[in-house]
Amino acid sequence: MKNKMIFLAAAICCIGYWSYLFLCFHNPVLTAVSVLVCLFLLWLLYLQMSRTERIVADFFEEINQNLDLLFNKSYESINNLNFLEETLMARINQKIVRIAEILAAERKKSAKEKMSLQSLISDISHQVKTPMTNLKMLHETIQHRDLPDAKRTELLKTMGSQLDKLDFLLTSMVKTSRLEAGLIQLKKEEKNLFNTLAAAVSGITVPADKKNIPIEVFCQDQCLLNHDPKWTAEALFNVMENAVKYSPQNSRIRVSVEKWEMYTKINISDQGRGIPEAHYGKIFQRFYREESSQAIEGIGIGLYLAREIIQKQNGYIMVQSVIGKGSTFSVFLPNAF
Structure with a gap:
């Protein structure tokens, strides 16, 4: 509509110009030449406006097609869009590709959560x-x-x-x-790890005494570490509780702390039956219990919960074991804030 108005205005101006020449000079030849020149210019203007309309129409058609790919979740086709050139269409394609990546990630996250x-x-x-x-x-x-x-x-x-x-x-x-679900936010503070260990050990003192299992703790009285005391104590308690459960009577449990450059290492060693190396990864799965452990009370969620708590603090847990001699669970917590 805008282009038509421009063309109409140009035509009116040309007609006015022709009338002015004819009335002022009364020269038919000059008027005819002016008419031809104006017609030529109007033709060029028409061609230019038609070309612009086609370019704009093609531009919006391409955007429409690319958005259809996005709505239809054709992510492979979207990744093939041209977005490397220094053009307006390429910049729009970059945004479409980015939106597609976000939607694909959300879709995978939703499927994983489901x-x-x-x-x-x-x-x-x-x-x-x-x-x-x-x-x-x-x-x-x-x-x-x-x-x-x-x-x-x-x-x-x-x-x-x-x-x-x-x-x-x-x-x-x-x-x-x-x-x-992220509903529990761990609050990391610079607290004394000795007190956290004491809280964890206090929860297993009674069952350990029933089996005559002494618990030896080697940790400095003042061992400051950036961690969540409450949840870290729960994670360590779960590991220690397993150590008591699967250790024979009159054995020994040893808890030691080593301060490294980037991590603080907490070793929890027992003299239990040991864990086959092939099961190192499985024991941290939810509700996993070995066939030989079914007679021992438990539901197989302690180590899973412990790993979740430690990982929420950017730490990790490792295990080493020798069948018939015992196991050592190593908890690594970062020193930095």
Whole structure:
């Protein structure tokens, strides 16, 4: 519409110019030449405006096609767009490619979260099934059978044990899911690691005493480290608790701290049965338990939770083990803020 108005204005100006020449000079030849020149100029203007319209139309058509690729999630075709040249279309293509990369990343993240949620629901269902079945059987036995008081008391204690296991499972799963979802923000502060170790050791003192397992701690009284004391203590407690569970009576657990240049290393060594090297990666998986450990109480979430906590602080956990002699779990936490 704008181009048509420009062309109409130019035509009106030409007609006015011809009329002016004819009225002022009364020269038909000069007027005819002027008419031809103006017609030629109008023709050139028309060609230029038509060319501009085609260029603009092609430009917007290309944008439309590229946006269709984006809406249709044709990411491979989008990656083939020309965005390396110094043109306006190339700059627009750069933005389209960037948007496509963001959408693809969000799509992968969403799919990963969906798979993680499905896995979590499956794990919870599997783990809850056993104690719930046991509770149902115990309830029916107590309700429908005439039992001696001693037997009834024994079954009630068993029910209490199953309820404790169920409560521990649900509490652990809530912590894990909140950590994975980022709902729990770890607060790293420069605190004394000795106090964090003391808090972790205090939680396993009773079960260790029952098995006559002394816990030796080698750490300076003042060992400042940038970490979250509460959650780090929980992670170390989970590792130490496993050490007590899988160690024989009258054995020994050793906890030592080494200050390195970039990391602080916390070694937790036991004299337990040991872990096959092929299982080093598996033991940190959620709910993983070896066949030989099924008789020992536990649900297989402690090491998984410990690794999540340490990784949230930009640290990592390693394990070394010798079958029949014991295992050493090494926790590495960065020294820098």
